[in-house]
Amino acid sequence: ESVNTFTIIILGTSIPSNATLIFETELLNIEDGPPLVNLFKEIDSNEDSQLSREELVEYIAKQVPGADAAELEEDIEQKKLIDEIFVHEDKNKDGLISHEEFSGPKHDEL
Numbered sequence: 001e002s003v004n005t006f007t008i009i010i011l012g013t014s015i016p017s018n019a020t021l022i023f024e025t026e027l028l029n030i031e032d033g034p035p036l037v038n039l040f041k042e043i044d045s046n047e048d049s050q051l052s053r054e055e056l057v058e059y060i061a062k063q064v065p066g067a068d069a070a071e072l073e074e075d076i077e078q079k080k081l082i083d084e085i086f087v088h089e090d091k092n093k094d095g096l097i098s099h100e101e102f103s104g105p106k107h108d109e110l
């Protein structure tokens with residue numbers, strides 16, 4: 001059984017380790033180095049250059065086999081951690097993470 005660990009730490013090193021979101025997934029293994037994806041683009045499903053909470057939850061749900069966004073939102077622990085991400089990433093507190101605010105991988109040339 002190959003279960004890799006996907007951590008939301010890829011969203012940014014500014015997130016304290018006690019707020020690390022850990023998911024077991026067979027889809028990703030980014031522990032061995034920086035991810036080669038433009039994560040911002042991956043999460044921004046409506047391409048308005050802002051990450052909404054909804055988009056983040058949907059993205060995370062996609063990484064967890066068998067989970068869906070509604071389930072994640074009902075999980076109090078996950079909810080807390082998603083809140084935590086917004087506290088750290090959403091610098092101007094408008095409820096959206098802009099491309100500028102986002103501290104994870106967000107450039108195509110990475």
Ligand SMILES: [Ca+2]
Nearest residue numbers: 044046048050
């Ligand atoms: Ca968006």
Ligand SMILES: [Ca+2]
Nearest residue numbers: 090092094096
């Ligand atoms: Ca913001």
